[in-house]
Amino acid sequence: MPKPHVLIVGAGLGGLTLAQVLRKQGVSFEIFERDPSETSRTQGWSLSIHAVLADLVASVPDDMPPFRESVSALHPIKLEDQVVFYIDGERFGATDSSERPFVRANRQRLRSWLATNIDVQWGKHLNKVEQSDDKVTLFFQDGSSASGDVLIGADGTNSVVRENILGKSNKDILKYIPISTITAESIILTGEAFARQLEVAHSFTFVNIDADRIIVQGIVRSLPATSETEAGGEFHWILMWRDPLMQHVERSPVDALSAAQRLEIARSMTKSLPEPLTHLLRHTRPEHVRPHGWAVRDAVIDALPLSRATLLGDAAHPTSPFRGEGAVNAIRDAMNLGAALADLSRRHEAGTQAVRDALAEYQAEMVPRGVNVVSGARAQFGFFRNEFQKVRIMGHPPEKLQWEKVEVGSEGVKVTPLEG
Template sequence: MPDLREATNHLAPLSLPAQISLYFPGRDGRLGWQDSPELPVIRAERRRLRDWLSTNIPIQWGKRVRKVEHDDEGVAVVFEDGSRAEGDILVGADGIKSVVREYLLQRSSDELLKLVPLAAIVGEVDLSGEAFKRQLQLGHSAYVFVSPDIGFWNFGGLHHAYPDGRSGRHYWMFMESDAHVADADHWLQTATQDEKLDYVLKKVAKMPPKFREVFEATPASGIKKEPHIWRDLELENVPAGRVILMGDAAHAMTPFRGEGGHHTFIDAMQLSQVLGKVNERDIESIKAAVAEYNAEMLERGVEAVRNSRTEQAARKSEERKSNSQSPATLPKPLPEVEIVLG
């Protein structure tokens, strides 16, 4: 495998450490997390991470599951293109609208997924020079601005730096509470890019100038057209057998704490450990191992889903330690550092 940090780092070619900042009303300075020997942090760019994970794996893209068959002897998947795959174990890591989960639980995604009452508008913009540097100073990788008095909060982040080391693609997520966001007649269902941007610019007018800048620099063409409806998933139990769930298929969560991918990696490592001990022809051995995996995965996943659910999640990170957090992972004061671009 290529070196993970070098292969996936979204800040490359910059030499800055990965850093996520939190800004709260009434607090001078900022809290957050920064890559260090004591607490290594890798902020991976999605495409680069997928490429790294694909190393030496012959992936067949474009497959869509039509049917799953399994019994004590094995499991098979039938795809929409008519092809078929057979094996000992099927791992359903097929996302929030998992077809494998629907088959395994005999319940639709619409029935299982819970609406998160939050309206979101997303924008992307390329920045360079001093504007690029100012965003990096707010948070090398990302930052959260929470201000309940103005009725919304913002997540801003660097998608990736460009090879010149003086520019990069940034994105932002404007979010506010809205219990009706999924209604068919909600204004965001049909709003144009210009209408969304105008709405955001009016809302952010009360923000300090340094936090407004990324919104004001974004053209209407940089506003995502599709509505963003957040949903999450809590599962109480999952049958133990040859069909297994992991990642968003098992515990889809909102991105407010940035833990979705993290828990998927834990799922994969835990599952690898328990399956490494079983005889693939012994169904009772498989059931016992998968039951062990399911119990730990569901307890951990449900806690993460609940902690990630509300728009208060970022603020609660300041004051609450979940069962899965150690003191080392709690946010700490981050000093201001002058950034020099090459």
């Protein structure tokens, strides 16, 4: 087997990006994922990919389908991606442009795109890692094992590889953020109702209700017009509020209520908002409300010991999503690590010192960047209370946006900016 042979645990956004970079560079690797198949688990909502866009497309092999059309939540509806923040009744945000390009990606589509021509070993749930001086061995729940020269833990927030590297359990590493949530998904809007929601934001919106409450709303995928139905989209929302109790319990007490009761609470918490911003809630039914909210956890990991194993993405810097930078940083990690491993491969090096040197260089840049990602996201939630001027959207201060009139017809979607 060519040296080094790299083992990647986790076929999420970071692990698959690394797999593509290694494929392009001809580095020997295997990738293991606990999900039984690519589509066995819904991949959730959508997310903004920015900052790394051009580098990502340049780092993957040429046989990949076109990026934007393959992953965009809005595609095939022709509309610019747009993220909007409503602050004190004013409209701020960002629109995709050549100066600051971004894509609001459907997670399932992004994962499928990243999995192109990658031989993922599905149904491989990592249980245990053993490191010796000259190799790393993985043991999976199904009784199988695999050995290699370098191990990359791309196994997300609850990383088993991180527990092995740090010698600590995730219970002692991860911290609950003091936030409770109610979430709803699979809300279908078509025609006129779709147009009203696009006037709120084409892709995603962040609405500050008051100092302690926020609601986000976003499109998950567009539904093109058919001979029977008008064009539309599938949407989700997450209502979040400050709740110090959540630092001490795993489930919010609100989860014990029925879906209808939680929807009522969400409507009541948002009733002070102007009409367009409650449009999606009025189209929400109890069956759209998820069985339980989502507990937000993070951890500041400011040092990683050197060995034959390292981490990337949420395994390395598990973060709350308030700055929308977790995936972007997972992709950045994967590209940097891919370059370091390709260099080892060109030198046919898999000796202990060479591997440690390569990982040391990667970690020296990744660890402090990860600390900034986690603390920046924590701070951003606080800025919505009273320091809006410090809010950042994809790394930049939000710009003032015009209000819009949106029409959905058989020819597609027409947007007219409104004066004032």
